[in-house]
Amino acid sequence: MKSHFNLTATLAAATLLALIHSAETATTPQDTRPISDISHYVFDDSSYTYCNPGYPTNSSYTAVPDAQLEFVQTIVRHGDRTPVHVISNDENTWACDGIDEHMYLHGAGQSESNSTGGFQQVIEIPGWNQKFGYANQVWRGSCDVGQLTDHGKLQHRTLGSYLRGIYVDKMGFLSESLERASEVYARTTYVWRTKNSAESLLGSLWPNRGISPKTSIPIHTYPSEIETMYGNSGACPRLKSIMAEITGSDTYQGFLKDQGPLMARLAGIFGVNNKSDGEWRDTWDGYFDILNARQCHAMQLPCSHTPETGKQATSNCATPADVLQVSRNSHYEIALKYRDHPMAHNYTRLVIGSLWGSLKQQMEEHIAGKSDDLRFALYSGHDSTIVPLLASLKASNRNMLWPPYASNLLLELWKKTDGSRVVRVIYNGKVLKLQDGNQWCDLGACPIDTFFRHIDEFIPTDITTECAA
Numbered sequence: 001m002k003s004h005f006n007l008t009a010t011l012a013a014a015t016l017l018a019l020i021h022s023a024e025t026a027t028t029p030q031d032t033r034p035i036s037d038i039s040h041y042v043f044d045d046s047s048y049t050y051c052n053p054g055y056p057t058n059s060s061y062t063a064v065p066d067a068q069l070e071f072v073q074t075i076v077r078h079g080d081r082t083p084v085h086v087i088s089n090d091e092n093t094w095a096c097d098g099i100d101e102h103m104y105l106h107g108a109g110q111s112e113s114n115s116t117g118g119f120q121q122v123i124e125i126p127g128w129n130q131k132f133g134y135a136n137q138v139w140r141g142s143c144d145v146g147q148l149t150d151h152g153k154l155q156h157r158t159l160g161s162y163l164r165g166i167y168v169d170k171m172g173f174l175s176e177s178l179e180r181a182s183e184v185y186a187r188t189t190y191v192w193r194t195k196n197s198a199e200s201l202l203g204s205l206w207p208n209r210g211i212s213p214k215t216s217i218p219i220h221t222y223p224s225e226i227e228t229m230y231g232n233s234g235a236c237p238r239l240k241s242i243m244a245e246i247t248g249s250d251t252y253q254g255f256l257k258d259q260g261p262l263m264a265r266l267a268g269i270f271g272v273n274n275k276s277d278g279e280w281r282d283t284w285d286g287y288f289d290i291l292n293a294r295q296c297h298a299m300q301l302p303c304s305h306t307p308e309t310g311k312q313a314t315s316n317c318a319t320p321a322d323v324l325q326v327s328r329n330s331h332y333e334i335a336l337k338y339r340d341h342p343m344a345h346n347y348t349r350l351v352i353g354s355l356w357g358s359l360k361q362q363m364e365e366h367i368a369g370k371s372d373d374l375r376f377a378l379y380s381g382h383d384s385t386i387v388p389l390l391a392s393l394k395a396s397n398r399n400m401l402w403p404p405y406a407s408n409l410l411l412e413l414w415k416k417t418d419g420s421r422v423v424r425v426i427y428n429g430k431v432l433k434l435q436d437g438n439q440w441c442d443l444g445a446c447p448i449d450t451f452f453r454h455i456d457e458f459i460p461t462d463i464t465t466e467c468a469a
Contacts, residue, residue, distance in 0.1 A: 038255050038332045044398040050327065051080070051296035053404040054428035055158065058165035064424055064445050067414040069173050071366045073359055075379045076159070077386050077407040078197040079152025082143045083293040085286045087270045092299045096123065096143035098150040101196070123147070148193035151297075153200045155406035160204025167376070168205075174376055178206040178215065182373035185362075187220040188380040189229050195219060197406070198380035205376075228354035230384040236467035242347045246337055247282050255336070256282070259329050262322065263287070269304045269318055288330040288402065291323045296405070327402065335400045338391035339435070349458045350467060352388035355379075357459045360452060363413055367421065383407075390427070392458045394438035399427055414445070421448040 063069070082094045105116040123144050126132070143149065167174040175183060186202060188194040202217055209215045222228065226235055233239040246252060256263070266287055267274035274280040280287075294301055303317035338348045359379075365371045379385070386403040410426040425432040425443040432443045441450050460466045 038258060038329070041332050041335075042397055043328055043331055043401070044396070045328070045331065045401055048327075048398075048401050050292050050402060050404050052155065053077075053159075053407045054430065055162045056166060056408070056410065056426055056429045057162055058170050060429065061166045061170065063171070064412075064414045064416075064422060067416045067422065067445075069171060069412060070415050070421075071363065071375060071377075071413040072167065072173075073362065073377045073379070073411040074163070075381065075385060075389060075409040075411070076156070076197065076201065077381065077383050077403050077405065078148060078191075078193040079155035079200070079406040080149045080296060081152055081193050081293070081405070082139075082145060082147050082149060083289050084146040085289050086138060086145060087272070087290060087302060089271070089305045090139040090302070092139055092141075092294060092297075094139055094141035094143040094149070094297075096141070096147050096149055099153050146191075146193060148196045149297075152193070152405060153196060156197045156200035157204045159406055159408055160201040163201070164205050164207075174205075178209060178217070180373060181215075181217055183375050184217055185220070185374055185377040186217055186380070187222075187229075187378070189227055189382065189385075190221050190224045191382070194380040194382065195221075198378055201378065201380070228352075228358070229379065229381040231351040231388070236350050236463070238467045239347065239350055242343055242350070243337070246341050246343050246347065249341065249343075251341070252336065255329075255332065259284075259325075262325060262329075266318060266322065266326070269302050269316060271305070284326055284330045284333055287326045291318060291326055295320070295323050331401045334387050334402060335391075335397065338388050339394065339400060344391065345457075348388045348391050349460060350463075352385070352392060353458045353460045354463060355385070355389075356392065356455045359411065360455060360459065363411075363423075363448075366413065390432075392455065393425065393432060393443070394435045394440065395427070396433040396435050399432060400435075404428070413448070422446055423448055423451040 082096070100120055102118045102120050123142050125138055125141060138145065164174075168176055178184065184202070186198050188198050198219060203209075209217075226232070231239050263274055263280075263284075267280055270287075270290060272280045272286070279285075291301060301318040301320075301323070336344070338344055338351075341347075362371075362374075362377060366374065383403045386407050386409060387400075389409060390399055390403075407428055409432075410424075412424040412426070414422050414424060416422060422445040423443075424445055434440065434443070440454055441447070
């Protein structure tokens with residue numbers, strides 16, 4: 001039997017835009033069918049909101065008993081952004097001009113006085129016209145496709161403030177004012193929204209630093225061709241063939257067939273081709289993006305347009321119930337691809353294993369005393385960074401829901417009074433809970449040898465050979 005559910009949406013406008021929606025989770029019967037059957041998958045999403053993450057707070061944070069904090073790695077998803085999928089005849093307006101970003105260039109090692117002077121980038125979307133512009137190709141407003149919104153920047157400012165409250169004010173672990181850049185390591189992908197998210201977070205973790213090169217925090221970025229913070233099929237062709245096996249499996253094809261009528265209806269509303277275009281036929285990613293990005297901003301959901309007039313046919317629109325069903329389809333899809341399918345282990349290993357290798361090496365160097373100054377590392381990435389990390393840790397269904405904007409995963413290294421070390425994993429403000437049947441460690445204080453043995457299963461020993469198609 002299928003689960004039936006209702007969506008209750010509460011739209012609130014305060015200093016920041018937010019949407020909190022709750023879903024009534026139906027009780028699923030127990031039988032012998034595999035957990036990968038969507039009609040029997042326990043979503044555990046009654047308190048889920050995609051629009052905002054949970055935050056670790058000073059009041060809820062406690063130290064590991066009889067232990068001293070040594071090192072913190074923070075992996076985050078960028079904050080709220082505009083959609084990355086553009087649909088025709090979008091009548092919404094997206095604004096990204098409430099927080100300015102000023103830039104300047106100067107010679108390496110030289111002061112800011114010897115610079116090009118300041119510049120400010122402005123996104124300009126001209127009025128719709130057929131003569132000089134590409135009419136109806138991009139929305140109205142002041143944002144680029146996939147750009148971090150002002151709300152997204154404020155989400156990471158908020159996260160940075162909470163981390164300061166914990167690691168500076170409460171624990172005295174990080175310095176009150178950053179005097180040595182060697183205390184922090186920051187890395188982002190080569191995507192502007194992850195860089196802006198890192199800047200926003202670090203700007204609140206250590207506020208009032210000024211713009212002198214002496215106080216600048218280096219932000220490290222790999223060239224996109226060798227990026228390891230998400231699945232890089234260009235560098236690892238094997239990813240495509242594994243994904244083809246997963247999406248071609250009976251389980252996945254049955255899932256697409258079961259939800260096919262909804263996909264076809266929404267494809268018609270969005271004006272996309274779900275018959276031959278794999279981006280709209282084989283995955284719910286684009287549908288999730290289009291609907292949730294708008295719902296998080298309390299915007300009108302897409303409606304179909306009458307071809308003759310180009311005007312909205314308001315009787316055929318996506319609904320809040322569609323948002324919930326698409327969200328559940330997407331939750332199920334990522335859990336199947338990255339955690340539950342028989343090929344998921346190999347896929348996740350090649351997607352995120354290199355990043356796990358870097359994180360482990362950073363911990364090992366700290367333990368060996370090779371990086372005593374380094375106390376805080378920040379990795380600013382995407383949902384496609386967070387999902388495989390959670391999947392490889394065997395996160396519970398509740399924690400395998402699509403990562404909200406500004407999701408944050410903390411890996412804390414603690415040294416106990418007996419000399420042993422443990423790792424604590426905190427996801428969106430709470431110790432990460434594991435999947436039923438996969439309780440391989442208590443991540444409130446996991447012995448480091450146990451932790452390393454587990455992630456070693458996901459770290460390739462010869463990435464070039466394993467990635468060969």
